[in-house]
Amino acid sequence: MEGSDSEESFASLEEPLDPTLENVLDQTALKWIFVGGKGGVGKTTTSCCLAILLASVREKVLLISTDPAHNLSDAFQQKFSGEPEQVNGFDNLYAMEVDASGNSSLGGPTSGGDPLGMGESLDFLNDMASSIPGIDEAMSFGEVMKEVEQMDYSVVVFDTAPTGHTLRLLQLPQVFDKALDKFAGANGILGNLMGPLSMFMGGGGDQQDGLLAKVEELRRMVHRVKEQFSDPDLTTFVCVCIPEFLSLYETERLIQDLAEYEIDSHNIVINQVLFGEHCCQSTCLLHARVKMQEKYISQYEDLYEDFHLVKTPLLAEEVRGIEKLKAFAKNLTKPYRPS
Ligand SMILES: Nc1ncnc2c1ncn2[C@@H]1O[C@H](COP(=O)(O)OP(=O)(O)O)[C@@H](O)[C@H]1O
Numbered sequence: 152m153e154g155s156d157s158e159e160s161f162a163s164l165e166e167p168l169d170p171t172l173e174n175v176l177d178q179t180a181l182k183w184i185f186v187g188g189k190g191g192v193g194k195t196t197t198s199c200c201l202a203i204l205l206a207s208v209r210e211k212v213l214l215i216s217t218d219p220a221h222n223l224s225d226a227f228q229q230k231f232s233g234e235p236e237q238v239n240g241f242d243n244l245y246a247m248e249v250d251a252s253g254n255s256s257l258g259g260p261t262s263g264g265d266p267l268g269m270g271e272s273l274d275f276l277n278d279m280a281s282s283i284p285g286i287d288e289a290m291s292f293g294e295v296m297k298e299v300e301q302m303d304y305s306v307v308v309f310d311t312a313p314t315g316h317t318l319r320l321l322q323l324p325q326v327f328d329k330a331l332d333k334f335a336g337a338n339g340i341l342g343n344l345m346g347p348l349s350m351f352m353g354g355g356g357d358q359q360d361g362l363l364a365k366v367e368e369l370r371r372m373v374h375r376v377k378e379q380f381s382d383p384d385l386t387t388f389v390c391v392c393i394p395e396f397l398s399l400y401e402t403e404r405l406i407q408d409l410a411e412y413e414i415d416s417h418n419i420v421i422n423q424v425l426f427g428e429h430c431c432q433s434t435c436l437l438h439a440r441v442k443m444q445e446k447y448i449s450q451y452e453d454l455y456e457d458f459h460l461v462k463t464p465l466l467a468e469e470v471r472g473i474e475k476l477k478a479f480a481k482n483l484t485k486p487y488r489p490s
């Protein structure tokens with residue numbers, strides 16, 4: 152990058168990055184791929200298409216919806232559940248819809264109102280832990296990650312909930328860590344309470360040790376999750392948006408927050424783009440929309456020079472069913488050209 156080549160290097164640096172998601176397919180060490188953005192912009196469509204493409208280059212792919220308003224089943228026109236199920240027509244593509252809000256059975260004994268998995272014996276401590284904001288979600292998410300880690304998927308695509316919700320989910324390792332420090336750290340509530348309390352309950356040191364071990368196990372899990380998420384070789388976040396002001400605004404917020412949480416992101420899919428090929432006259436509604444979109448697309452291009460900006464066309468019909476998803480997926484590897 153220095154000396155006599157520098158002019159050439161600079162020239163190549165100025166060229167826009169490849170406007171496709173090929174780079175994600177090429178990054179074979181990637182393990183966690185988040186797909187997120189505002190509601191209704193095409194997160195599910197993009198994550199299904201990306202998962203289909205990954206299934207042709209990676210050994211075994213899992214697509215997980217963490218959006219409470221699941222629509223994987225709708226996109227694939229196949230019913231999915233809280234357990235991974237093979238997607239019809241694929242040997243190595245699986246999908247599941249989980250509830251990461253803390254109310255799911257997937258969270259097992261550590262979800263919902265029993266975050267420490269201590270059963271009824273320590274109800275009051277569980278109640279206390281449950282009252283820490285976000286802890287239920289953290290537990291459920293950690294639990295999902297733990298289960299997924301035990302399975303042999305080479306890569307997992309998360310079809311996430313609209314922006315705010317997802318960011319909270321990604322922030323949870325930190326929230327959880329802070330809560331645990333308060334709760335179980337050297338001068339935490341747990342340490343101060345457990346001595347006199349276990350004597351009172353006649354549980355002795357065993358119960359205290361059991362609880363502390365459980366808390367420690369959760370802390371380790373949260374750290375593992377955080378470590379993996381902040382490693383750009385393992386994790387990346389694909390932002391999906393549309394060429395409109397609100398979506399541009401949310402994308403900018405999302406990208407800043409991702410940087411703050413140290414989560415890699417270098418791909419933006421601009422969906423529902425009107426390429427103007429069907430436009431008939433300068434007074435028609437379509438023409439006005441094309442002009443409006445062009446304005447926002449050029450703003451995306453100015454703001455995100457160092458991102459792969461992938462433009463996908465607005466189709467006349469919804470993208471539902473495997474054949475339509477497969478056809479739409481081509482737009483993620485080859486720039487769409489109006490015919
Ligand atoms: N480029 C597109 N052209 C036509 N319909 C689309 C396009 N992208 C998404 N859709 C449709 O719009 C609806 C919302 O898309 P979806 O991917 O479910 O959004 P999200 O997951 O962000 O809420 C779905 O019915 C989908 O089939």
Ligand SMILES: [Mg+2]
Nearest residue numbers: 194195218222
């Ligand atoms: Mg969706």
